[in-house]
Amino acid sequence: MAKRTSQGLVRRETGRARARQKTSRGARAGELQTPRPLAGRVAIVAGATRGAGRGIARALGEAGATVYCTGRSVRGNPSAYGRRETIDETAELISASGGTAFAVRVDHTVEAEVVKLFADVDAQHGRVDVAVNSIAGEDPMMGQWANFWECDFENCDAILRQSLVSHMITAKHAAQLMIRDKRGLIVEVTENDILSAGGNPLTQAVKAGLKILALNMAAELAPHGVAAVAITPGFLRSETMLERFGVDETTWRDGGKSDPNFLESESPLYVGRAVAALAADPQIMKRTGQLFSSWGLSREYGFNDVDGRRPDWGALDIDFSTLPKWLVDLMRTGTQLQVAWAETIAERTRDFLRRLPAEKAPRARSRGRS
Numbered sequence: 001m002a003k004r005t006s007q008g009l010v011r012r013e014t015g016r017a018r019a020r021q022k023t024s025r026g027a028r029a030g031e032l033q034t035p036r037p038l039a040g041r042v043a044i045v046a047g048a049t050r051g052a053g054r055g056i057a058r059a060l061g062e063a064g065a066t067v068y069c070t071g072r073s074v075r076g077n078p079s080a081y082g083r084r085e086t087i088d089e090t091a092e093l094i095s096a097s098g099g100t101a102f103a104v105r106v107d108h109t110v111e112a113e114v115v116k117l118f119a120d121v122d123a124q125h126g127r128v129d130v131a132v133n134s135i136a137g138e139d140p141m142m143g144q145w146a147n148f149w150e151c152d153f154e155n156c157d158a159i160l161r162q163s164l165v166s167h168m169i170t171a172k173h174a175a176q177l178m179i180r181d182k183r184g185l186i187v188e189v190t191e192n193d194i195l196s197a198g199g200n201p202l203t204q205a206v207k208a209g210l211k212i213l214a215l216n217m218a219a220e221l222a223p224h225g226v227a228a229v230a231i232t233p234g235f236l237r238s239e240t241m242l243e244r245f246g247v248d249e250t251t252w253r254d255g256g257k258s259d260p261n262f263l264e265s266e267s268p269l270y271v272g273r274a275v276a277a278l279a280a281d282p283q284i285m286k287r288t289g290q291l292f293s294s295w296g297l298s299r300e301y302g303f304n305d306v307d308g309r310r311p312d313w314g315a316l317d318i319d320f321s322t323l324p325k326w327l328v329d330l331m332r333t334g335t336q337l338q339v340a341w342a343e344t345i346a347e348r349t350r351d352f353l354r355r356l357p358a359e360k361a362p363r364a365r366s367r368g369r370s
Helices: 016-027 051-062 087-096 111-125 156-181 201-224 239-245 252-257 260-264 268-280 294-301 325-355
Strands: 002-006 009-013 042-046 066-071 100-105 130-133 185-189 227-232 291-293
Touching (some): 042 111, 051 066, 051 087, 051 100, 066 087, 111 156, 156 201, 185 201, 227 268, 227 294, 268 291, 268 294
Parallel strands (some): 042 066, 042 130, 066 100, 130 185, 185 227, 227 291
Antiparallel strands (some): 002 009, 009 100
């Protein structure tokens, strides 16, 4: 693996990808090659260290994009919360599969570091086509389950900056390049394809906030030809979740013995392929602002998980017997309130739209004038 250091940022590109591509062209000339719809495009995946972020980075590389894997966890300086995964490993996985990847250490809560990241990528490639925000999706600080009147707010500032503000900072600088080029896609990775997300007030604010962030960004970016969306995986077999069930990617089905819902789980590559499909869609502007799910996009685009399955969390008859009654009751009440809330908001929003001035058709250019 070749290393290059530039002003304190370490970028690693495994050179095996180029050699493998040359060998493939020579040895398999005339054979049908795997489609690479994102060839020539450049993607930045913030939070590519593990989980959904790693899966998305891998899938974008699989589709032919040059992928910058960013985050704080690198060899010799691992995760602040004790995880062993690094962005270096993610870049190596992409390269080992024939893709091109760079690992760049960036703290996305520090705007100066984000500014430098985008400036470096722009100087190297002259473009950024896809920016994915998957930062701090499994931050242990958000793992607390508590009613709002019992919540511990000791780390609230750190949680909101790491899990929400970091996304805003990264999207800001991605948007500036994309607006310049009048193209691009910003993706916010969140949890659940409805309004709610579990946990505590901080987790709920972060997860719901990312959905609204994508919606608001989409409205502002629409005149510039840039799209923004939010996406959620289903029951994700992240590294943390595999450890929790005491299984790995070869034995994961054993987890179904303790929770039958786990049999409909998905690898991180599944949501990654969903993002890659969106990024390759020439009609992406028709989808801007929306909240998507990995399983819903699989139905539309027809991609599979790494094992050939097509898990569909949205079609599963979920077994709630493993959850305590109070939690199921809470989920039922919350969902009923959400339905009423959403219907009321939809009616008010349509009424407000009717009161807005009608959009004027563009004026036709007079004949005989240049």
